[in-house]
Amino acid sequence: MFLYTENFDEQKEKAMEGLRKALEEDKVDHDIIPLLEKINALQNYFTTSSCSGRISVMEMPHFGDKVNSVWLGKWHREVRLEEVLEAVGKHRSGQLWFLVRSPILHVGARTLEDAVRLLNLAIGLGFKYSNIKSVSHKKLVVEIRSTERMDVPLGENGELWVDEAYIEKIVNLANAQVRRFKGKLKRLEEEIEKLQED
Amino acid sequence: MFLYTENFDEQKEKAMEGLRKALEEDKVDHDIIPLLEKINALQNYFTTSSCSGRISVMEMPHFGDKVNSVWLGKWHREVRLEEVLEAVGKHRSGQLWFLVRSPILHVGARTLEDAVRLLNLAIGLGFKYSNIKSVSHKKLVVEIRSTERMDVPLGENGELWVDEAYIEKIVNLANAQVRRFKGKLKRLEEEIEKLQED
Incomplete structure (x- = not known):
């Protein structure tokens, strides 16, 4: 194949500078750092952004309006029911959602x-929604993404539509999803060095 | 760019044969047929599979086990509360989910x-999760996908976790999502001819 990123090394250098800064400012999810380091140690790849997956409680003026959305709670790990209830208790207006993102x-x-090669490795390790996000001489970007996801409406304009027992159920399901995608991240971390050129 | 599908015309012919058969057997979502026809009339593209988006009620033995999942109800359109309640009433075992897919x-x-070019057109028309699924001399596949989605757990092993009022709320939200993505499909149908080579 003939397509390659024209100024790859320059781009990588810039991205590494940005990553160093983000690490200093503690803006990178901790449990994904070892994976980022392993990817960036490979000569033909560099990371540009990442999220280790999360559970959140979000208030949205209306569906899809992310700009005006507010997180009432956000966790890059399993959560306890009490934490979620506390976040839900802050709800005042708009649509209230409980979300899981891979x-x-x-x-x-x-x-x-x-x-x-990276795309195929990721898909093989269970990151089934992985794809190629951009393809050009300026940018070749692989998106690594998994299938775990929940989008549960909880209420609107201060009114709750569900009870505590229901929230406990969805917290348990969400925590199972978190365990599942953390396992996939671990396997990717173990296997990524296969992409090193000899 | 140098990359092209080596036996494109042969592949397109095969795909068109498959599509004709699927149409005869009434296996294609009706409201997406005009869009498929317009894409397939373009000399440099052909459709291989499609779903016009859907609302469904699904029973799953456990999360992610699609093989053993059963649809208790599935609609490629807006739904009425009664239809959803009827589907929910069939639930007996496993996890029960209410789903929207773009x-x-x-x-x-x-x-x-x-x-x-197709990827950029689709993203510009609101299909923000569009991407390139496969890239090789054998296959160049664009996936066109939008952001609308709901994954709401409703119950487990015959037990319901929510009441009818809640199901009415999520049906209304789901129908709003259906209207939204049908509008995007319509715009894509209107704009797709821009990709015709002169």
């Missing part, structure tokens, strides 16, 4: 072939 | 450049 990583690749 | 189309492209 980990997501954006990785720049040197060549299209490198991108496809 | 439209999804897989489109083969002749060259990588064609794939990127």
Whole structure:
């Protein structure tokens, strides 16, 4: 394949500078740092953004309006019922949602072939929604994403539509999803070095 | 860009044969057929699979086990509360979920450049989760996908965790999502001819 990122090394350097800064400011999810380091140690890849997956309680003026959304609670780990109830208790207006999001990583690749190798590794390890986000001489970006997700409406304009017993049930389901995608991240961390060129 | 599908015309012919058969057997969502026809009329693209988006009630032995999942109800349109309640009433075992899925189309492209043009058009029209699914000389596939989605646990092993008033609320939210993604499909149908080569 002929397609490659024209100024890959320059882009990688910039991205690494940004990552160092984000690490200093404690803006990177802790449990994903070892994986980021392993990817960035590979000569043909670099990470541009990442989230290790999360559970959250969010207030949205209306569906899809992310700009005006407010997180009442956000956790990159399993949660306790009490934490979620406390967040739910802060709800005043708009739509109230309980959300689970899978980990997501954006990785720049040197060549299209490198991108496809990473894509196939990730899909094979259970990151089934992985794909190639951008393809051009300026940018080759692989998105690594898994299937775990929950979108549960809890109430609106201060009114709750569900009871505490229901919230306990969905917290248990969400925690099972978190355990599942953390396991996938661990396996990716173990397998990623396979992409090192000899 | 140099990358192109080596036997594009042969692949397209096969895909069109499959589509004709699926149409005869009434296996294609009706409201997406005009869009499929317009895409397939373009010389550099062909559709390989599609779903026009749906609301469903699903019984799953446990999370992620799609193989053993059973649809208790499935609709490619807005639903009435009574239809959903009837489906919910059939629940006996496993996890019970209420789901919304956005439209999804897989489109083969002749060259990588064609794939990127379609990708950009789709993202611009609100299909923000669109991406390139496969990239090789054998297959260049664009996935067109939107953001609308709901995953709401309703109960387990015959027990319901929510009441009818809650189901009415989520049916209303789901119907709003259906209207939203049908509107996006309509706009894509109107704009897709821009991809015709002169």
